Amino acid sequence: MIAAHTVAQVRAAEGRVMARLPAGLLMQRAAAAVDVESARILREVAGGVVGRRVVVLAGAGDNGGDALFAAARTARRGADVLVLTTSGRVHAAGAAAARAAGARVRPFAPEDTALCAEADLLLDGIAGIGGSGGLREPLRPLPAALDADGGPVVLALDLPSGLDADAGRLDAAVLPADVTLTFGTAKPCHLLGPAARTCGRLVVVDIGITGELPAPSVRRLEPVDAARAWRRARPEDDKYSRGVVGVVAGGADYTGAAVLAVEGAVRAGAGMVRYGGPAHPAELVRHVRPEVVVGPGRVQAWVLGPGVAPDDEEQGARIAAALASGEPAVVDAGALARLPEGLAPQHVLTPHAGELARLLATLGRDVDRAAVEADPAAHAHDAARATGATVLLKGTVTTVAGPGGDVVTAASATPWLSTAGAGDVLAGILGTVLAGHAGALAADPTRAAELAAVAAVVHGRAAALAAAGGPVAARDVADAVPAALTSLPGW
Numbered sequence: 001m002i003a004a005h006t007v008a009q010v011r012a013a014e015g016r017v018m019a020r021l022p023a024g025l026l027m028q029r030a031a032a033a034v035d036v037e038s039a040r041i042l043r044e045v046a047g048g049v050v051g052r053r054v055v056v057l058a059g060a061g062d063n064g065g066d067a068l069f070a071a072a073r074t075a076r077r078g079a080d081v082l083v084l085t086t087s088g089r090v091h092a093a094g095a096a097a098a099r100a101a102g103a104r105v106r107p108f109a110p111e112d113t114a115l116c117a118e119a120d121l122l123l124d125g126i127a128g129i130g131g132s133g134g135l136r137e138p139l140r141p142l143p144a145a146l147d148a149d150g151g152p153v154v155l156a157l158d159l160p161s162g163l164d165a166d167a168g169r170l171d172a173a174v175l176p177a178d179v180t181l182t183f184g185t186a187k188p189c190h191l192l193g194p195a196a197r198t199c200g201r202l203v204v205v206d207i208g209i210t211g212e213l214p215a216p217s218v219r220r221l222e223p224v225d226a227a228r229a230w231r232r233a234r235p236e237d238d239k240y241s242r243g244v245v246g247v248v249a250g251g252a253d254y255t256g257a258a259v260l261a262v263e264g265a266v267r268a269g270a271g272m273v274r275y276g277g278p279a280h281p282a283e284l285v286r287h288v289r290p291e292v293v294v295g296p297g298r299v300q301a302w303v304l305g306p307g308v309a310p311d312d313e314e315q316g317a318r319i320a321a322a323l324a325s326g327e328p329a330v331v332d333a334g335a336l337a338r339l340p341e342g343l344a345p346q347h348v349l350t351p352h353a354g355e356l357a358r359l360l361a362t363l364g365r366d367v368d369r370a371a372v373e374a375d376p377a378a379h380a381h382d383a384a385r386a387t388g389a390t391v392l393l394k395g396t397v398t399t400v401a402g403p404g405g406d407v408v409t410a411a412s413a414t415p416w417l418s419t420a421g422a423g424d425v426l427a428g429i430l431g432t433v434l435a436g437h438a439g440a441l442a443a444d445p446t447r448a449a450e451l452a453a454v455a456a457v458v459h460g461r462a463a464a465l466a467a468a469g470g471p472v473a474a475r476d477v478a479d480a481v482p483a484a485l486t487s488l489p490g491w
Protein backbone atom coordinates (compact mmCIF):
# COMPACT_ATOMS: atom_id res chain seq x y z
CA MET A 1 0.00 0.00 0.00
CA ILE A 2 1.16 3.50 -0.71
CA ALA A 3 -0.12 5.93 1.92
CA ALA A 4 -0.74 9.59 1.14
CA HIS A 5 -1.23 12.41 3.62
CA THR A 6 -2.59 15.89 3.16
CA VAL A 7 -0.44 19.01 3.43
CA ALA A 8 -1.93 19.78 6.85
CA GLN A 9 -1.10 16.26 8.09
CA VAL A 10 2.47 16.50 6.71
CA ARG A 11 3.11 19.93 8.19
CA ALA A 12 1.87 18.84 11.63
CA ALA A 13 4.10 15.73 11.61
CA GLU A 14 7.06 17.68 10.24
CA GLY A 15 6.63 20.31 12.96
CA ARG A 16 6.79 17.72 15.74
CA VAL A 17 9.89 16.07 14.25
CA MET A 18 11.67 19.35 13.53
CA ALA A 19 11.20 20.45 17.14
CA ARG A 20 13.47 17.57 18.21
CA LEU A 21 16.10 17.84 15.47
CA PRO A 22 18.82 20.32 14.53
CA ALA A 23 17.51 23.01 12.15
CA GLY A 24 17.66 22.06 8.49
CA LEU A 25 18.24 18.35 9.01
CA LEU A 26 15.04 17.22 7.22
CA MET A 27 15.97 19.37 4.24
CA GLN A 28 19.43 17.75 4.14
CA ARG A 29 17.83 14.29 4.17
CA ALA A 30 15.60 15.31 1.27
CA ALA A 31 18.51 16.84 -0.64
CA ALA A 32 20.70 13.75 -0.11
CA ALA A 33 17.99 11.51 -1.55
CA VAL A 34 17.58 13.80 -4.57
CA ASP A 35 21.33 13.76 -5.18
CA VAL A 36 21.52 9.95 -5.02
CA GLU A 37 18.60 9.61 -7.45
CA SER A 38 20.11 12.28 -9.74
CA ALA A 39 23.40 10.42 -9.90
CA ARG A 40 21.57 7.17 -10.64
CA ILE A 41 19.60 8.77 -13.46
CA LEU A 42 22.70 10.44 -14.96
CA ARG A 43 24.57 7.14 -14.99
CA GLU A 44 21.61 5.46 -16.64
CA VAL A 45 20.79 8.05 -19.33
CA ALA A 46 24.13 9.84 -19.83
CA GLY A 47 26.62 7.14 -18.87
CA GLY A 48 28.09 9.03 -15.90
CA VAL A 49 27.89 12.08 -13.67
CA VAL A 50 31.06 14.13 -14.23
CA GLY A 51 30.48 16.89 -16.77
CA ARG A 52 26.82 15.91 -17.36
CA ARG A 53 24.42 18.85 -17.70
CA VAL A 54 22.05 19.34 -14.80
CA VAL A 55 19.63 22.28 -14.71
CA VAL A 56 17.98 22.97 -11.37
CA LEU A 57 14.84 25.11 -11.11
CA ALA A 58 14.68 26.54 -7.59
CA GLY A 59 11.61 28.38 -6.32
CA ALA A 60 10.90 30.68 -3.40
CA GLY A 61 10.39 28.24 -0.57
CA ASP A 62 11.79 25.10 1.00
CA ASN A 63 11.13 23.08 -2.16
CA GLY A 64 13.69 25.42 -3.74
CA GLY A 65 15.87 24.88 -0.67
CA ASP A 66 15.83 21.12 -1.20
CA ALA A 67 16.77 21.71 -4.85
CA LEU A 68 19.66 24.05 -4.00
CA PHE A 69 21.23 21.71 -1.43
CA ALA A 70 20.79 18.81 -3.88
CA ALA A 71 22.45 20.96 -6.56
CA ALA A 72 25.42 21.50 -4.22
CA ARG A 73 25.81 17.75 -3.64
CA THR A 74 25.55 16.89 -7.34
CA ALA A 75 27.97 19.69 -8.30
CA ARG A 76 30.48 18.22 -5.83
CA ARG A 77 30.22 14.94 -7.75
CA GLY A 78 31.53 16.84 -10.79
CA ALA A 79 28.30 17.42 -12.72
CA ASP A 80 27.90 20.70 -14.63
CA VAL A 81 25.13 22.28 -12.53
CA LEU A 82 23.20 25.41 -13.45
CA VAL A 83 20.63 26.65 -10.92
CA LEU A 84 17.91 28.92 -12.30
CA THR A 85 15.95 30.69 -9.57
CA THR A 86 12.30 31.11 -10.47
CA SER A 87 11.26 33.71 -7.89
CA GLY A 88 12.70 36.93 -6.45
CA ARG A 89 12.96 35.05 -3.17
CA VAL A 90 15.47 32.20 -2.77
CA HIS A 91 16.66 29.95 0.08
CA ALA A 92 19.79 31.91 1.00
CA ALA A 93 21.76 29.13 2.71
CA GLY A 94 20.90 26.73 -0.12
CA ALA A 95 22.07 29.20 -2.77
CA ALA A 96 25.31 29.80 -0.87
CA ALA A 97 25.93 26.05 -0.61
CA ALA A 98 25.28 25.54 -4.33
CA ARG A 99 27.67 28.34 -5.30
CA ALA A 100 30.35 27.09 -2.88
CA ALA A 101 30.14 23.66 -4.55
CA GLY A 102 30.76 25.16 -7.99
CA ALA A 103 27.21 25.45 -9.34
CA ARG A 104 26.23 28.59 -11.22
CA VAL A 105 23.17 30.32 -9.73
CA ARG A 106 21.17 33.01 -11.55
CA PRO A 107 17.55 33.99 -12.21
CA PHE A 108 15.54 32.11 -14.84
CA ALA A 109 14.92 34.07 -18.07
CA PRO A 110 12.42 33.07 -20.80
CA GLU A 111 15.25 32.14 -23.21
CA ASP A 112 16.53 29.57 -20.67
CA THR A 113 13.78 27.24 -21.85
CA ALA A 114 16.19 26.00 -24.55
CA LEU A 115 18.92 25.33 -21.96
CA CYS A 116 16.44 23.31 -19.92
CA ALA A 117 15.50 21.27 -22.99
CA GLU A 118 19.17 20.46 -23.73
CA ALA A 119 20.04 19.27 -20.20
CA ASP A 120 20.55 15.62 -19.31
CA LEU A 121 18.60 16.09 -16.09
CA LEU A 122 16.17 18.79 -14.97
CA LEU A 123 15.38 19.12 -11.26
CA ASP A 124 12.00 20.66 -10.53
CA GLY A 125 12.21 22.49 -7.20
CA ILE A 126 9.87 25.33 -8.20
CA ALA A 127 7.15 24.59 -5.68
CA GLY A 128 6.14 21.70 -3.43
CA ILE A 129 3.41 21.38 -0.85
CA GLY A 130 3.25 25.19 -0.55
CA GLY A 131 2.42 25.57 -4.25
CA SER A 132 -0.90 26.74 -5.64
CA GLY A 133 -2.43 28.02 -8.86
CA GLY A 134 -0.32 26.13 -11.41
CA LEU A 135 2.96 27.11 -13.09
CA ARG A 136 3.51 30.85 -13.27
CA GLU A 137 5.03 32.98 -16.01
CA PRO A 138 7.67 32.83 -17.42
CA LEU A 139 7.65 29.05 -16.81
CA ARG A 140 4.32 28.24 -18.45
CA PRO A 141 5.81 27.47 -21.91
CA LEU A 142 8.40 25.10 -20.39
CA PRO A 143 6.40 21.81 -20.44
CA ALA A 144 5.67 22.14 -24.17
CA ALA A 145 9.34 22.93 -24.90
CA LEU A 146 10.46 19.80 -23.01
CA ASP A 147 7.97 17.55 -24.71
CA ALA A 148 10.23 16.86 -27.69
CA ASP A 149 12.11 13.57 -28.02
CA GLY A 150 15.53 13.60 -26.44
CA GLY A 151 14.62 16.15 -23.76
CA PRO A 152 15.97 15.87 -20.23
CA VAL A 153 14.79 13.43 -17.59
CA VAL A 154 12.61 15.55 -15.32
CA LEU A 155 12.96 14.77 -11.62
CA ALA A 156 10.28 16.45 -9.50
CA LEU A 157 11.10 17.27 -5.90
CA ASP A 158 8.15 16.32 -3.69
CA LEU A 159 5.64 16.87 -6.52
CA PRO A 160 5.47 18.15 -10.08
CA SER A 161 5.27 21.94 -9.76
CA GLY A 162 1.86 23.31 -10.61
CA LEU A 163 -0.07 20.49 -8.89
CA ASP A 164 -2.16 21.11 -5.81
CA ALA A 165 -0.70 18.55 -3.38
CA ASP A 166 -4.07 17.70 -1.84
CA ALA A 167 -6.05 17.16 -5.03
CA GLY A 168 -6.29 15.01 -8.15
CA ARG A 169 -7.31 17.96 -10.32
CA LEU A 170 -5.19 18.94 -13.28
CA ASP A 171 -6.72 22.27 -14.24
CA ALA A 172 -3.62 24.47 -14.39
CA ALA A 173 -0.20 24.33 -16.06
CA VAL A 174 2.03 21.60 -14.57
CA LEU A 175 5.61 20.49 -15.25
CA PRO A 176 5.18 16.72 -15.74
CA ALA A 177 7.88 14.51 -14.27
CA ASP A 178 9.54 11.27 -15.30
CA VAL A 179 10.38 10.56 -11.67
CA THR A 180 8.92 12.13 -8.52
CA LEU A 181 10.79 11.87 -5.23
CA THR A 182 8.36 12.69 -2.48
CA PHE A 183 9.44 13.34 1.09
CA GLY A 184 8.14 11.55 4.17
CA THR A 185 4.93 10.26 2.60
CA ALA A 186 3.09 10.48 -0.71
CA LYS A 187 0.59 13.31 -1.13
CA PRO A 188 -2.96 12.85 -2.50
CA CYS A 189 -1.96 14.31 -5.91
CA HIS A 190 0.43 11.39 -6.44
CA LEU A 191 -2.32 8.78 -6.15
CA LEU A 192 -5.44 10.52 -7.47
CA GLY A 193 -6.33 10.86 -11.14
CA PRO A 194 -5.74 12.76 -13.35
CA ALA A 195 -2.86 14.46 -11.47
CA ALA A 196 -1.18 11.10 -10.79
CA ARG A 197 -0.44 10.78 -14.52
CA THR A 198 2.01 13.72 -14.33
CA CYS A 199 4.15 12.18 -11.57
CA GLY A 200 5.97 9.47 -13.55
CA ARG A 201 7.64 6.88 -11.33
CA LEU A 202 6.89 7.68 -7.70
CA VAL A 203 9.53 7.16 -5.01
CA VAL A 204 8.69 7.86 -1.37
CA VAL A 205 11.78 8.97 0.55
CA ASP A 206 11.94 8.25 4.27
CA ILE A 207 13.04 11.46 5.98
CA GLY A 208 12.06 10.34 9.48
CA ILE A 209 8.52 11.71 9.89
CA THR A 210 6.64 8.42 9.40
CA GLY A 211 6.19 7.79 13.13
CA GLU A 212 4.40 11.12 13.54
CA LEU A 213 1.95 10.67 10.67
CA PRO A 214 -1.74 9.90 11.36
CA ALA A 215 -3.86 7.43 9.35
CA PRO A 216 -3.50 8.28 5.66
CA SER A 217 -6.16 10.32 3.82
CA VAL A 218 -5.64 8.40 0.59
CA ARG A 219 -4.23 4.91 0.02
CA ARG A 220 -3.24 3.11 -3.15
CA LEU A 221 -3.72 -0.62 -2.95
CA GLU A 222 -0.95 -2.67 -4.52
CA PRO A 223 -1.08 -6.29 -5.73
CA VAL A 224 0.61 -7.49 -2.53
CA ASP A 225 -2.19 -5.88 -0.49
CA ALA A 226 -4.80 -7.64 -2.65
CA ALA A 227 -3.06 -10.98 -1.96
CA ARG A 228 -3.12 -10.29 1.76
CA ALA A 229 -6.79 -9.28 1.79
CA TRP A 230 -8.13 -12.04 -0.47
CA ARG A 231 -10.11 -14.66 1.42
CA ARG A 232 -8.51 -18.07 0.79
CA ALA A 233 -10.44 -21.31 0.83
CA ARG A 234 -9.87 -23.13 4.15
CA PRO A 235 -9.99 -26.89 4.79
CA GLU A 236 -13.03 -26.48 7.05
CA ASP A 237 -14.95 -24.42 4.46
CA ASP A 238 -18.17 -25.40 2.74
CA LYS A 239 -19.85 -23.54 -0.08
CA TYR A 240 -21.85 -21.40 2.36
CA SER A 241 -18.91 -20.35 4.49
CA ARG A 242 -16.95 -19.44 1.34
CA GLY A 243 -19.72 -16.97 0.50
CA VAL A 244 -22.86 -17.12 -1.58
CA VAL A 245 -23.26 -14.35 -4.16
CA GLY A 246 -26.73 -13.37 -5.37
CA VAL A 247 -26.65 -11.91 -8.88
CA VAL A 248 -29.60 -9.84 -10.11
CA ALA A 249 -28.49 -8.91 -13.59
CA GLY A 250 -29.66 -8.85 -17.18
CA GLY A 251 -33.10 -9.02 -18.69
CA ALA A 252 -34.75 -9.85 -21.95
CA ASP A 253 -32.64 -7.27 -23.81
CA TYR A 254 -29.27 -7.55 -22.06
CA THR A 255 -28.52 -11.21 -21.56
CA GLY A 256 -24.74 -10.91 -21.83
CA ALA A 257 -24.40 -8.75 -18.71
CA ALA A 258 -25.99 -11.53 -16.64
CA VAL A 259 -23.54 -14.10 -17.98
CA LEU A 260 -20.52 -11.85 -17.45
CA ALA A 261 -21.43 -10.81 -13.90
CA VAL A 262 -21.99 -14.47 -13.02
CA GLU A 263 -18.68 -15.42 -14.67
CA GLY A 264 -16.85 -12.78 -12.62
CA ALA A 265 -18.34 -14.08 -9.37
CA VAL A 266 -17.72 -17.77 -10.21
CA ARG A 267 -14.15 -17.24 -11.41
CA ALA A 268 -13.31 -15.17 -8.31
CA GLY A 269 -14.14 -18.24 -6.20
CA ALA A 270 -17.63 -17.73 -4.79
CA GLY A 271 -18.82 -20.75 -2.78
CA MET A 272 -22.03 -20.55 -4.75
CA VAL A 273 -23.73 -18.14 -7.12
CA ARG A 274 -27.51 -17.69 -7.16
CA TYR A 275 -29.02 -16.00 -10.17
CA GLY A 276 -32.18 -13.92 -9.93
CA GLY A 277 -33.86 -12.98 -13.21
CA PRO A 278 -36.40 -13.97 -15.86
CA ALA A 279 -36.32 -17.35 -17.62
CA HIS A 280 -34.39 -15.74 -20.43
CA PRO A 281 -31.45 -15.05 -19.63
CA ALA A 282 -31.63 -17.60 -16.76
CA GLU A 283 -31.34 -20.53 -19.21
CA LEU A 284 -28.38 -18.89 -20.85
CA VAL A 285 -26.66 -18.39 -17.47
CA ARG A 286 -27.33 -22.04 -16.58
CA HIS A 287 -26.06 -23.15 -19.95
CA VAL A 288 -22.75 -21.27 -19.59
CA ARG A 289 -22.40 -22.00 -15.86
CA PRO A 290 -24.30 -25.16 -14.86
CA GLU A 291 -23.06 -24.69 -11.26
CA VAL A 292 -25.26 -21.59 -10.81
CA VAL A 293 -28.49 -21.99 -8.84
CA VAL A 294 -31.44 -20.06 -10.23
CA GLY A 295 -33.97 -18.65 -7.80
CA PRO A 296 -34.16 -17.10 -4.33
CA GLY A 297 -32.30 -18.26 -1.23
CA ARG A 298 -29.82 -17.08 1.36
CA VAL A 299 -26.89 -14.99 0.11
CA GLN A 300 -23.99 -13.18 1.79
CA ALA A 301 -23.59 -10.42 -0.84
CA TRP A 302 -25.41 -9.18 -3.91
CA VAL A 303 -24.44 -8.06 -7.38
CA LEU A 304 -27.27 -5.82 -8.54
CA GLY A 305 -27.97 -4.09 -11.81
CA PRO A 306 -25.63 -5.13 -14.68
CA GLY A 307 -27.77 -5.15 -17.83
CA VAL A 308 -30.99 -4.29 -15.99
CA ALA A 309 -33.18 -1.91 -18.03
CA PRO A 310 -34.55 1.18 -16.27
CA ASP A 311 -38.16 0.07 -16.85
CA ASP A 312 -37.69 -3.59 -15.80
CA GLU A 313 -40.11 -3.78 -12.87
CA GLU A 314 -39.48 -7.46 -12.15
CA GLN A 315 -35.71 -7.03 -11.74
CA GLY A 316 -36.33 -3.69 -10.00
CA ALA A 317 -38.33 -5.45 -7.29
CA ARG A 318 -35.52 -7.98 -6.74
CA ILE A 319 -32.98 -5.16 -6.48
CA ALA A 320 -35.13 -3.21 -3.99
CA ALA A 321 -35.58 -6.29 -1.80
CA ALA A 322 -31.85 -7.04 -1.85
CA LEU A 323 -30.93 -3.48 -0.86
CA ALA A 324 -33.57 -3.45 1.88
CA SER A 325 -32.01 -6.61 3.39
CA GLY A 326 -28.94 -4.60 4.46
CA GLU A 327 -26.62 -7.29 3.12
CA PRO A 328 -23.46 -6.11 1.33
CA ALA A 329 -24.16 -5.30 -2.31
CA VAL A 330 -22.51 -4.15 -5.50
CA VAL A 331 -24.85 -1.56 -7.02
CA ASP A 332 -24.08 -1.30 -10.73
CA ALA A 333 -25.57 0.03 -13.98
CA GLY A 334 -29.40 -0.34 -13.90
CA ALA A 335 -29.45 -0.46 -10.08
CA LEU A 336 -27.74 2.95 -9.89
CA ALA A 337 -30.80 4.55 -11.46
CA ARG A 338 -33.07 3.35 -8.66
CA LEU A 339 -31.21 4.06 -5.42
CA PRO A 340 -33.35 3.94 -2.28
CA GLU A 341 -32.81 6.02 0.86
CA GLY A 342 -30.82 4.49 3.69
CA LEU A 343 -27.81 3.08 1.87
CA ALA A 344 -24.81 2.22 4.03
CA PRO A 345 -21.05 1.69 3.53
CA GLN A 346 -21.49 -2.03 2.73
CA HIS A 347 -23.38 -0.95 -0.40
CA VAL A 348 -20.76 -0.31 -3.08
CA LEU A 349 -21.93 1.82 -6.01
CA THR A 350 -19.83 1.14 -9.12
CA PRO A 351 -20.49 3.93 -11.64
CA HIS A 352 -18.33 5.08 -14.51
CA ALA A 353 -17.89 8.85 -14.88
CA GLY A 354 -21.07 9.36 -16.93
CA GLU A 355 -23.17 7.34 -14.48
CA LEU A 356 -21.71 9.23 -11.53
CA ALA A 357 -22.53 12.57 -13.19
CA ARG A 358 -26.13 11.41 -13.69
CA LEU A 359 -26.33 10.19 -10.10
CA LEU A 360 -24.99 13.49 -8.77
CA ALA A 361 -27.45 15.38 -10.98
CA THR A 362 -30.33 13.49 -9.34
CA LEU A 363 -28.89 14.64 -6.00
CA GLY A 364 -29.14 18.25 -7.18
CA ARG A 365 -25.52 18.79 -8.26
CA ASP A 366 -24.74 20.67 -11.46
CA VAL A 367 -22.06 18.32 -12.90
CA ASP A 368 -21.40 16.58 -16.18
CA ARG A 369 -19.12 13.72 -17.16
CA ALA A 370 -16.19 16.06 -17.93
CA ALA A 371 -16.41 17.57 -14.44
CA VAL A 372 -16.28 14.08 -12.88
CA GLU A 373 -13.29 13.10 -15.01
CA ALA A 374 -11.50 16.33 -14.06
CA ASP A 375 -11.71 15.51 -10.35
CA PRO A 376 -12.80 11.90 -9.81
CA ALA A 377 -11.99 11.70 -6.10
CA ALA A 378 -13.91 14.84 -5.15
CA HIS A 379 -17.02 13.68 -7.02
CA ALA A 380 -16.85 10.09 -5.76
CA HIS A 381 -16.57 11.52 -2.30
CA ASP A 382 -19.50 13.84 -2.78
CA ALA A 383 -21.68 10.91 -3.92
CA ALA A 384 -20.52 8.73 -1.02
CA ARG A 385 -21.34 11.40 1.53
CA ALA A 386 -24.71 12.17 -0.06
CA THR A 387 -25.86 8.53 -0.34
CA GLY A 388 -24.14 6.97 2.68
CA ALA A 389 -22.77 4.26 0.37
CA THR A 390 -19.22 3.45 -0.73
CA VAL A 391 -18.53 4.65 -4.28
CA LEU A 392 -16.14 2.88 -6.65
CA LEU A 393 -15.58 5.15 -9.65
CA LYS A 394 -14.17 3.30 -12.65
CA GLY A 395 -11.39 4.89 -14.69
CA THR A 396 -7.70 4.56 -15.54
CA VAL A 397 -7.20 5.01 -11.83
CA THR A 398 -10.05 3.35 -9.94
CA THR A 399 -11.10 5.64 -7.11
CA VAL A 400 -13.06 4.30 -4.14
CA ALA A 401 -14.53 6.76 -1.66
CA GLY A 402 -16.16 5.79 1.62
CA PRO A 403 -18.88 7.97 3.14
CA GLY A 404 -16.58 8.62 6.11
CA GLY A 405 -13.96 10.33 3.96
CA ASP A 406 -11.45 7.54 3.24
CA VAL A 407 -10.21 7.19 -0.34
CA VAL A 408 -8.57 4.07 -1.74
CA THR A 409 -7.25 3.87 -5.31
CA ALA A 410 -6.13 1.10 -7.63
CA ALA A 411 -4.09 1.85 -10.71
CA SER A 412 -5.44 0.07 -13.78
CA ALA A 413 -3.14 -2.39 -15.45
CA THR A 414 -4.15 -1.79 -19.07
CA PRO A 415 -6.16 0.83 -20.96
CA TRP A 416 -7.55 -2.06 -23.06
CA LEU A 417 -9.80 -2.79 -20.08
CA SER A 418 -12.24 -0.06 -21.12
CA THR A 419 -14.27 -2.54 -23.15
CA ALA A 420 -17.92 -3.59 -23.15
CA GLY A 421 -18.78 -6.01 -20.36
CA ALA A 422 -15.61 -5.44 -18.32
CA GLY A 423 -17.67 -3.59 -15.70
CA ASP A 424 -20.06 -6.56 -15.39
CA VAL A 425 -17.11 -8.83 -14.66
CA LEU A 426 -15.78 -6.39 -12.04
CA ALA A 427 -19.20 -6.35 -10.38
CA GLY A 428 -19.12 -10.15 -10.17
CA ILE A 429 -15.58 -10.25 -8.75
CA LEU A 430 -16.47 -7.61 -6.16
CA GLY A 431 -19.61 -9.54 -5.20
CA THR A 432 -17.44 -12.55 -4.38
CA VAL A 433 -15.01 -10.40 -2.37
CA LEU A 434 -17.86 -8.88 -0.34
CA ALA A 435 -19.49 -12.28 0.22
CA GLY A 436 -16.18 -13.75 1.41
CA HIS A 437 -15.82 -10.94 3.94
CA ALA A 438 -19.47 -10.72 5.00
CA GLY A 439 -18.56 -11.32 8.64
CA ALA A 440 -15.93 -8.60 8.69
CA LEU A 441 -18.30 -6.21 6.89
CA ALA A 442 -21.04 -6.84 9.46
CA ALA A 443 -18.56 -5.81 12.16
CA ASP A 444 -17.16 -2.85 10.21
CA PRO A 445 -19.02 -1.89 7.01
CA THR A 446 -16.40 0.77 6.16
CA ARG A 447 -14.03 -2.07 5.16
CA ALA A 448 -16.00 -2.13 1.90
CA ALA A 449 -13.83 0.67 0.46
CA GLU A 450 -10.64 -1.35 0.77
CA LEU A 451 -12.35 -4.54 -0.45
CA ALA A 452 -13.68 -2.71 -3.50
CA ALA A 453 -10.14 -1.63 -4.35
CA VAL A 454 -8.96 -5.25 -3.86
CA ALA A 455 -11.48 -6.36 -6.50
CA ALA A 456 -10.31 -3.57 -8.83
CA VAL A 457 -6.66 -4.64 -8.45
CA VAL A 458 -7.49 -8.26 -9.29
CA HIS A 459 -9.74 -7.23 -12.18
CA GLY A 460 -6.93 -5.07 -13.60
CA ARG A 461 -4.39 -7.84 -13.20
CA ALA A 462 -6.68 -10.38 -14.85
CA ALA A 463 -7.12 -7.99 -17.76
CA ALA A 464 -3.37 -7.51 -18.09
CA LEU A 465 -2.83 -11.27 -18.14
CA ALA A 466 -5.63 -11.88 -20.64
CA ALA A 467 -4.60 -8.98 -22.87
CA ALA A 468 -0.86 -9.70 -22.85
CA GLY A 469 -0.29 -6.17 -24.13
CA GLY A 470 -3.09 -6.21 -26.70
CA PRO A 471 -6.88 -6.05 -26.79
CA VAL A 472 -8.96 -8.05 -24.35
CA ALA A 473 -12.56 -9.30 -24.23
CA ALA A 474 -14.59 -9.12 -21.03
CA ARG A 475 -15.14 -12.87 -20.78
CA ASP A 476 -11.40 -13.49 -21.10
CA VAL A 477 -10.88 -11.15 -18.13
CA ALA A 478 -13.18 -13.32 -16.02
CA ASP A 479 -11.40 -16.48 -17.17
CA ALA A 480 -8.04 -14.99 -16.17
CA VAL A 481 -9.05 -14.23 -12.57
CA PRO A 482 -7.69 -17.47 -11.02
CA ALA A 483 -4.32 -16.97 -12.75
CA ALA A 484 -4.34 -13.30 -11.73
CA LEU A 485 -4.83 -14.33 -8.11
CA THR A 486 -2.04 -16.89 -8.07
CA SER A 487 0.28 -14.40 -9.78
CA LEU A 488 -0.16 -11.83 -7.00
CA PRO A 489 3.09 -11.30 -5.07
CA GLY A 490 2.63 -12.93 -1.68
CA TRP A 491 -0.21 -15.27 -2.80
Ligand SMILES: NC(=O)C1=CN([C@@H]2O[C@H](COP(=O)(O)OP(=O)(O)OC[C@H]3O[C@@H](n4cnc5c(N)ncnc54)[C@H](OP(=O)(O)O)[C@@H]3O)[C@@H](O)[C@H]2O)[C@H](O)CC1
Pocket (backbone or CB within 6 Å): 010, 011, 014, 026, 027, 028, 030, 059, 060, 061, 062, 063, 064, 065, 066, 087, 089, 126, 127, 128, 129, 130, 131, 132, 133, 134, 135, 136, 157, 158, 161, 162, 183, 184, 207, 209
Ligand atom coordinates in the same frame (compact mmCIF):
# COMPACT_ATOMS: atom_id res chain seq x y z
N1 LIG B 1 7.38 18.27 4.68
C1 LIG B 1 8.57 18.02 5.12
O1 LIG B 1 8.72 17.30 6.07
C2 LIG B 1 9.68 18.64 4.47
C3 LIG B 1 9.50 19.47 3.37
N2 LIG B 1 10.50 20.02 2.71
C4 LIG B 1 10.29 20.68 1.46
O2 LIG B 1 9.59 21.89 1.71
C5 LIG B 1 8.54 22.00 0.79
C6 LIG B 1 7.53 22.95 1.30
O3 LIG B 1 8.15 24.19 1.46
P1 LIG B 1 7.36 25.55 1.59
O4 LIG B 1 8.37 26.60 1.73
O5 LIG B 1 6.37 25.44 2.65
O6 LIG B 1 6.55 25.64 0.25
P2 LIG B 1 6.99 25.55 -1.29
O7 LIG B 1 8.45 25.52 -1.44
O8 LIG B 1 6.22 24.43 -1.87
O9 LIG B 1 6.41 26.91 -1.87
C7 LIG B 1 6.88 28.09 -1.31
C8 LIG B 1 6.48 29.31 -2.08
O10 LIG B 1 6.50 29.16 -3.48
C9 LIG B 1 5.62 30.09 -4.08
N3 LIG B 1 4.68 29.42 -4.95
C10 LIG B 1 3.48 28.93 -4.65
N4 LIG B 1 2.90 28.38 -5.72
C11 LIG B 1 3.75 28.53 -6.73
C12 LIG B 1 3.69 28.20 -8.10
N5 LIG B 1 2.64 27.58 -8.58
N6 LIG B 1 4.73 28.51 -8.88
C13 LIG B 1 5.81 29.15 -8.36
N7 LIG B 1 5.92 29.51 -7.04
C14 LIG B 1 4.89 29.19 -6.26
C15 LIG B 1 4.93 30.79 -2.94
O11 LIG B 1 5.61 31.98 -2.63
P3 LIG B 1 5.25 33.38 -3.32
O12 LIG B 1 5.79 34.39 -2.37
O13 LIG B 1 5.96 33.36 -4.62
O14 LIG B 1 3.77 33.42 -3.49
C16 LIG B 1 5.10 29.80 -1.81
O15 LIG B 1 5.00 30.41 -0.56
C17 LIG B 1 8.11 20.60 0.56
O16 LIG B 1 7.35 20.46 -0.61
C18 LIG B 1 9.45 19.89 0.49
O17 LIG B 1 10.00 20.00 -0.81
C19 LIG B 1 11.82 19.94 3.41
O18 LIG B 1 12.87 20.41 2.77
C20 LIG B 1 12.01 18.55 3.96
C21 LIG B 1 11.03 18.36 5.03
Ligand SMILES: [K+]
Pocket (backbone or CB within 6 Å): 063, 124, 125, 126, 127, 128, 156, 157, 158, 159, 160, 161
Ligand atom coordinates in the same frame (compact mmCIF):
# COMPACT_ATOMS: atom_id res chain seq x y z
K1 LIG C 1 8.46 20.55 -7.27
